[in-house]
Amino acid sequence: MLITMTLNGKKVADDVAADTLLIDFVRGHGCLSVKRGCETANCGLCTVFMDEKPVLSCSVLAARASGHTITTLEGLQGEAAEFGAFIADQGAEQCGFCNPGFMMNAIALFREKQDPTDEEIKEYLAGNLCRCSGYEGQLRGIRAYLDWKKQREEDAQ
Known part of the structure; x- marks a missing residue:
């Protein structure tokens, strides 16, 4: 499925599988500050801002972030x-x-x-x-x- 979002101030579009996690999407676009730690949404290592609010990117599907603004540490x-x-x-x-x-x-x-x-x-x-x-x-x-x-x-x- 084709998704689009603003990632660190830049519009990005990509074709992703329906089960792609936001952490994998942003890391695939060079945002390596977003880390995989626990795989259970308990460690905070994968925190990003989605529309200026912190979310755990390991528990958000990339498709759910489509149309939103995502900011990683690289953008801050x-x-x-x-x-x-x-x-x-x-x-x-x-x-x-x-x-x-x-x-x-x-x-x-x-x-x-x-x-x-x-x-x-x-x-x-x-x-x-x-x-x-x-x-x-x-x-x-x-x-x-x-x-x-x-x-x-x-x-x-």
Whole structure:
């Protein structure tokens, strides 16, 4: 079946089998930040934005994404680079395998919550499997990034 979507700002069309998963579609179009981790929609490694909302691409058929806008980490390099430095500074990227899915959910958090509590941050991290860090580094990185962003906005005024 022929499907079309906007992938990272570009219109793409492709003929896919009815059972093709969105993860396979985006990886087939060069978006290698989207990773396969658990195959059970529990790890968050395959997170993408569909119409600006995070979804697990391993549990969405590519045909269901037809006509929608899909954004992967490759399409969010500006936002990701700024935030990523804070994660690295806290040592929260030990092996790096979980980073793309984690970054996608963190960016969703930043877009939806201006000043999240630690509990709200933990809710956004809950769907992301990280076997290396124990999540405290990510929490510190997010908090440091939000504090820096707030200070930058105050300085601009």
